[in-house]
Amino acid sequence: MQSCEIAYFSAEFGLDESLPIYSGGLGILAGDHIKAAADLNVTLTGVGIFYGNGYFRQRIDEDGAQQHLYPAVDPEASVYPVRPVRDDNGRPIVIAVPLGGRKVHAKAWSVRLGSVTLYLLSTDVESNGEADRRLTDTLYPGDHDIRICQEMLLGIGGTRLLEALGIRPDVWHMNEGHCAFLTLERIRMLSAEGVPFETALEAVKASTVFTTHTPVPAGHDVFSIDQMDRYFGDYYWQLGTDRERILSLGRADGAFNMTRLAVSTSSRVNGVSKLHGDVTRELFRRWMPHIPKPDVPVDSVTNGIHIGTWLAAGMKELFDRYLQSDWTVRTADPETWRAVRDIPHQELWAAHQQAKASLIAAFGLPLDASGEGPLVIGFARRFATYKRALLIFSDPDRLARLLGDARRPVCLVFSGKAHPADGPGQELIRRIVHLSREERFKGRVHLIENYAMDRAKKLVQGVDVWLNTPTKPMEASGTSGQKAALNGVLNCSVLDGWWVEGYNGRNGWAIESAADADAELQAARDSEALYRLLEEEIVPLYYKRGERKLPMDWVNLMKESICSLAPVFNTHRMVDEYRNRVYIPASARGKRFAADGFEVASRVAAYKQFIRSQWPGVHVRKVDLLADNSSRIGLNKSAFRAEIGLGAIWHKDVRVEAVGSDGRQGIWKARLDPVQQLAKGVYVYEGSSPDVAIDIWKANVNVRVTPVSPDFANEFEMELSAWG
Template identity: 45%
Template structure:
């Protein structure tokens, strides 16, 4: 089913001792193996950076001379042999968690996981932020646990935008084309060598869709692509940008994802047992499933019952704008020829996605469609489940808020992808043999007390120093790109930030509700905190505002204009073009992770979970996952919700709380050192954070909950062994 010619040609180009590197390079397993730093990077560190950490492109561009040198280096060949051995062992493993918990499950009928974005690695630009990283981590843990799962998404020619700040600190955007042949992906072809292709009708034209396969360990991700020469020029751009264009583009993309995605699985002979819609973008799966069942003779009610048993839905945001809704006129444009295939009229069709079914002007809401036709629905934290029940109570007349059938599974992170190699090696030595196979066992993480304070601290300091060096380099590049004076570029490389002082990180999408400017609500008080000579503090920021979000761009500008104060020039830095690579450096290197959205708009959040595995402490609003994780000795909680809905008063209250915590708790604790120069209380909090948060907020636990509580209707999980799960409280031993 795959076109392997490219792989063969690439393999033949390598000296014989290195040819198996092609197999590893074309499987994103390499992104979470501890060996990932050495084998590809050490080929040519400068080239590795210029190839944007893409091993396939690396193997294409590296000189044959260098390859022959490496093929005769015994130390390097030993590294390659170990990597290939580990890869083969992983891919052939049969005794997995899923093999025990899903005994009797029909492996020929996997779970199909649909998402508009997947964040696997910076080399594959199919993500924008948290939703994508969560989806990528879901696939990685599914692979680790051996869960039979395939995934479906879109392959974006230009991905999400790249970001620059101009001389006025205003965000500008630009796009670059990806060469799909240079990515670790494979065009899917039939036995005759022709690409697998399906058609969907969009704007009264038949659009041809092809599919590429991405190997994610033992899981296959299929990415749909309309950029074909036999498509209309407009239709070739459907899969050009992630979250770009207008409503026409968005609905076109979601038709491709849901309808063409299901047709492509059928075309390839894949018959899923469960369709998991990760956010409402994929909800058109339901229409296609209804069409299939009604084509077999079922009426709408009976077809709906059948479809409902095979579909599950996860909602990710309590922000109304995050739930796609299309006007009736737009639905007419795109679906007027589709609803006759369901045997229904326009009114009945539009009612499938309407909150108020008797309102002819109500928008067609993708979340509503998914809720109506899913066997189970869940939010991504306990609080988010509660908020979602309130938001959508209108769909369940006669039920109280508590009776609305929307549960929750709290998000986690794929620890193997986000733990720094330095900490991974430390965990290997102190947490016990094969600790990573028992990621959700609290007893494993209780062994963090075995780590000597001195060792934990020097490793953390080394990661902070690396973060400072990385930030200096990136800021210098940005200044050079703006044609700033060379002395200003050099200053970034030598004077910006200090590797020995308290470092706070803030990195996320610059939406207004995330309140990036809360830290500067009182500019003078903030100035006093960040310009102190006796207890110095520095701030590293990163993140993008959506191209159409003028207020979000203004937030970036306001914070960076404040940072131009002479006393802050070397204490505040902004890293442009936030991506997974930058995120890893930040979450692994900061001392404190700042998160201060408006309540209750943080559905879950996972960046703070990433820093916990790397020894940093969270300073956050009690919202999303942090409500479940905070215990008073593993980080700090900012403010509390005040009565009423006065946004300005709430912002003021939270800002004052933030300043007070920094001045009276965070900063004094960090600089309280013993005779050895160690902040003993701080280190104790680091260990408490790791001990309490790591076993809960990982995707091994999360995916296991999906298997046992969400996918279970199609799984042969014996009822006697099926745990009753309640969000992040699940403590099963993997």
Template identity: 40%
Template sequence: MEVRPSLPPALTHLNELAGNLHYSRSRAVRDLFDRVDAVTWAQVEGNPVRFLQLVPQASLDRAADDSAFLAELAAAWRGFEEHCADQRVGALDSVIGADATVAYFCAEFGFHESLPIYSGGLGILAGDHCKAASDLGVPLVGVGLLYRQGYFQQCIDAEGRQHPRFEDLEFSHLPIRPATRGSAPVEVRVEFPGRMVTAQVWEVRVGRVVVYLLDTDVADNTAADREITHRLYGGDRRRRLEQEMLLGVGGVRALRALGIMPSAWHINEGHAAFSILERVRELTRDGLAFDPARHAVAAATLFTTHTPVPAGHDTFAPDLIEAHVQPFLADLGVDAPTVLSLGTDPAHDGKHFNMTALALRGSRQHNGVSRVHGTVAAQMSQAFWPEVPAEENPLTHVTNGVHVETFLNRDLTRLFDATRRDWRNHLHEAGIGELVERIDPARLWSMHLSAKAHLVDDLKARLQRQSERFGEAHVRLKQRCRVLEQPVDDFLMVGFARRFATYKRAGLLFRQRERLARLIETSPRPLVFVFAGKAHPADEPGQALLKEVHELSADPRFAGHVLLIEGYDMGLARRLVAGCDVWLNTPEFPMEASGTSGQKAGINGVLNLSVADGWWAEGHDHREGVANGWSISPTPGAADRDVREADDLLTLLETEVIPLFDRREAPADNVPEGLPLEWIAWQRHAIATILPRFNASRMVRDYAERHYRRAIDAGRLLAQDGYRAARARADVEQRLATHWAGVEGKVISAPGSIMRQGDSLTIEIETTSPGLPPQSLRCEAVLGDGAFRRIVVGELIESTDEPIRGRHRIQLPEDLAGEVDYWLRIVPTHETLLHPYELGRMVWL
């Protein structure tokens, strides 16, 4: 039996605040619940919905009679209303347009630990994307799945073995509600082989953004189908395919059932790529041919790829795909091989249906999530545009960022509020780093030590729970916590928390164990390395890494200096990124697409010690006398890369990190114990350089301005006049497939080998293109190579129809000097292009 309290009228707003994940980013809102009853708040682990179901009536009654509390509640409510207001400074409504909506599809969303439907970085990034969209007024709706058992809860036994624990979520305990249209709950049905599967639609409110989640655990379905949405990334290949069909096809149908007609579609990783087929099916069912429909859909679609790791790109057996798309073929008007061809990866054997390939072919804009990753992803995808150099193909990048208010520690949030009340509206501006430039060093250090002390208390409590479950003697726990018992300003804490995937190399620190042991023994300040993270239940090498760290934590040389903390989630992550002194990241270059935990650490003044991969390759800022962390140069291709990079890691710790932390100012007035002033200067520099560049507001602004607006315009262009431009685009691609091999060009005139400044630098080219009008071709000159590269576009100056010839003129720029190399080429062009080389054809002369 559960006896629930009645909410006093004076506290009505608490119920509304609990039902909106605005609380996940607002400390002011979370603090309200803690003020009402700290014991219950700790018991429910920060879940306000469950809190209001379990809190004693007496606690609510006291709060209702507390004028100071009511004033705080009123202030938090005003802040929530202001956040959800239609007009706010810096909003992007005008960029997107009042009549447009962006649909954002993702397999997981990480908003807060109270809604555990995420596994790691992809989901938390998606959650931050939605929060920033709400901040900026981007008219965005999210689409995902509601997992009855989430990912898994992690338990590590006394031998270091990970045990996944799956428990059903009680939806009435979560900040979700059934989605309705009018008063009727919304359900959708999706065809699966031999049956229909029904999904209920739920909604999650995140500020002013709504995310819709599909759930198959409904009475209409068979027992097997009710389990489609039970576990995130669980089950066999068939179950994974069923989840992705539901997400893509069912997600589109859910939006239609709700009356939402997006103008732009963002597919966040390939899991949702079947949304492309469903949208094509909608058009073909209404009479548009398959190829024009495919181009119309692609024009309004953006695809973001998040990893170069093969396991992150789902593939399925063709016969499994064929069985699942069979019910759609009649509406699509094509055969199964045509659909299967959309998922063929030309760089591989073609024996699998690749979701990334489907997403690339079904979108016209594509991006990686850091500068390094954009380059790597373009190289990986080069076979989709085989005649175009990888560095010029359409796959670009938008570097990830983090939602600042979600991960910024409490004291820094209060400092920013006191320094500049509207700082949240200006995160995309370079000058926002000035928030910390004038702060007193002693105050900044005190705020860091406060966050570190909170982390230490949490770690000790977690270690005690682990020790009790292991049945260990108290002396073992005491040994494990011996460094944590020392003053927090005295020991250096290094954090490593993320998925335990092998490419992230959690064990790199331990490659030279004797040297690490000597470093720990001789360090002038105690060292403690804190590890946390989950390995996928099917990832045996990742679980072996967890076991290795656990065993090392019990090694007498490392006991108390190496800690493995179980149960990694967003709550622990927030404490770690705020309270550690150094954030360690050791991925195998170039496998870290972005990585955002280091960004979260950096905005809190935690210094990064990382391989120069992902975001850190562009984020590391080292100036004379100050930096925002340390960078380990990767050695890709070297047979002993792990040995080299482990050596560099330990060398940096020994010669730079530890000495910088150890240097303290001599005791002075008002600073009796001295301060690590150089370290504090680096902390300030970390916040000032990372905060403006790597926040989610900047990221979403980039997406809106570079991609969403263009997708909206392109989608509308191809849909105009009965899809005239979509039909024209399909015709052009068919002509190119038939006639491109016959395109030729010859140089009619060009500058001599020696030219004088002021001479005319003109090149004329004659093209021959049977089956292709000269107007569909563009001639270009590519000047220079390497870091210096300029492309000069020519113009068509005359053409003939019989034979089909064109004369093109390229006027080279007047500012050329010295030796200049140039190359000439011909590419196709069309009015529908969003990228000059997206047609994938190129002839070099």
């Protein structure tokens, strides 16, 4: 298989709780990604920031208020050896980054995981002033000036660090938009070698890929144009073009959007689940309104989890005994997991009870740790309002009856942090603390403070049901439920994110949720569906005991959950998918664009500049629908005829299509070919309707002209279309 070297940039990496430089899902995913790359011997270099005080340690006070503590992160305490990066003479490698007219220096730490090295930058360097030494203290600071400095350090500084280390990646993977300034630095480096800006942009774009994780506009980092000018004033000119051209790469809604910059400078963009890819296409349409949503160039690679990190010791011991001896290196093969069905029910249930007892003991929960203990439902994730932690409390009296049934007791275990600047999220935590103290919920509702990887492991391994109730479709992917499923914990979730792909009707429960413009109405419907599932299906099934007091049907669901979900939602499958679908094509593309003195990049740049300059002259002058088969190429179908004015653009440099609605929120397309030249730059195009069952008169048909090139990464790379 073709090999290539990957640079993987992310603002956070969650490797282990002993290195708390992550806040949540994005960092855990990044950590799992590089662990899987190491398992698969992928040549990958990670780049991030060493946060001196990390993400905050959470403490909940008597009133339920979240307190934010920032103890210093001790690299010596990490399970993974963290070492300073030095040159051949043993001196620390220090790079300089321009920040608002001054130079800030950064050193680096390294973490080695097999074939993968993770480099973490820190500005805690003696040559910096005190304020600059504190720039990398905390993750996701609320101060926008510190935030832009961190992102310049990550993108620009990270690129300079790789250059100083002599690392020349074939592919640059941006995990979220925080690191997108790396593309500007790569352009600057090429500009310093005499490569024109537009050529450098195409060369950088060819070898850059971008993964977006955020399905809502508010989740994307945005800086004011004034901020950009203050921090990049002495940097713009070094890129070989003017300020306005650089700002145009990220300008959106009057500000500079880091996601927009990432999209503008990447040849491949992907969401993190199939549904998220669809949501992202709708989100990005505001930047390219002339392109229908199905054509917006966003793909998807569904997230997974690193099995070696999240599997309970007892479960691993069980799998070692019953699965093939090499199962840990064949986790993406469904055949590997079929043997789970042959594990005796009693042994699988005992392994789960062992994990449940470990959970209860670790957090001192006042619960019976035996198999006769209550059904435990876990809800643990970041406390953001859209995750709806309080949905299950929509009808407190109904919930109290469910939890307090002496014959079939149920308890809820919550855990999670809210961002220090997220007041509504912190209020959710306070509310749960207060509810847990109400007489009807005492001993049945518990909140575990300081959610981190060590606590997450206990929870995903030891609860019986993993609850997930986001407002659909705001969950990009979610991976905590995947970790739970691996351990035989059953998911009960809104059909959002990864669960849309994972749920098969036999491996857990789906809260049927139709997105509604009225949030209260949607919440009412979702809570009713949740209560019905708990009362009529989940609780009765858990307490339905067979021989040896085993919940035989429940264990069958556990087996189905593991067999159907483990081989798909793991990072070995995910990284292999990135390697084959994203990295190898981007590597080949990047090398082709850079070869022979950037010949292809130069040609594409010139072509795009010409097309942009001439595009205002492209017009669809006339469109006729010929249902009487009178066209030259109509074959008993509806046919289309369009007169297109192309001006100076060659007719083979555009694609002309009839585009219509398929009646199912999708579109159909029929190619139109040039059949006649009416005048200089004016052509007649004709084509017939596709072989689909459509009412041509109700399909809202129009004709579209799009620039094309065999060198484009996708059909809509220029984000240009002219419509009739």
